[in-house]
Amino acid sequence: MKVAFATQDLERVDAHFGWAKNIAFYEVTVDSYTFIESISFGGDLQEDGDEDKLGPKVAALKGCSILYVAAIGGSGATRVVSQNIHPLKVPQPEKIGDLLDNLQVAMRSSPRPPWLRKVLSKTGERTFDFEEETENA
Structure with a gap:
């Protein structure tokens, strides 16, 4: 599955989506994760009520299942969720590698x-969670 991270330094999730x-x-x-690409955004990215800056970011998320952010406003969250992308807030700056490792642990856990x-069911990936296996005799 494709996962996105809002970042200022390309090493940590440390940025508000907008x-x-x-x-x-x-x-x-x-079993693994691979860096695909990063997309940089310029211009005035400060909080200013300008919703136009969200369009290119939402468009860049095409095909993503999860978006990690430090924060996201209501308008941004609505746009992201409408694209079937699950936003996850990170309460303090955290290394992308650590978040990827934790996501893989969650993917292997049972129950998930x-x-x-919900995310995996939308991506078509196997979502079977068996707490116990039972035998029918």
Whole structure:
């Protein structure tokens, strides 16, 4: 699945979605993750009520399943969710690599967290969670 990270420094999730200078993209599976690309955004990215700056960012997220952000406003969240992308807020700056590792652990866990089951069901990935295997004799 394709996952995006709002970042100022390309190393940590440390940016509000609307103000992010960069969005880094990774392909994530249960066993590995691979950097795909980063897209940089210029211009005035400060909080100013200008909703036009969100359009290019939302368009860049095409094909993503999850977006990690430090924060996201109501308008941005609405646009992201309408594209079937699940935004996840990171309460303090966190390394992208650590978030990827934690996502893989969640993908392997059983049962999976409800938000992840929902994301995986939209991507068409296997979502079977068996707490116990039972035998029918």
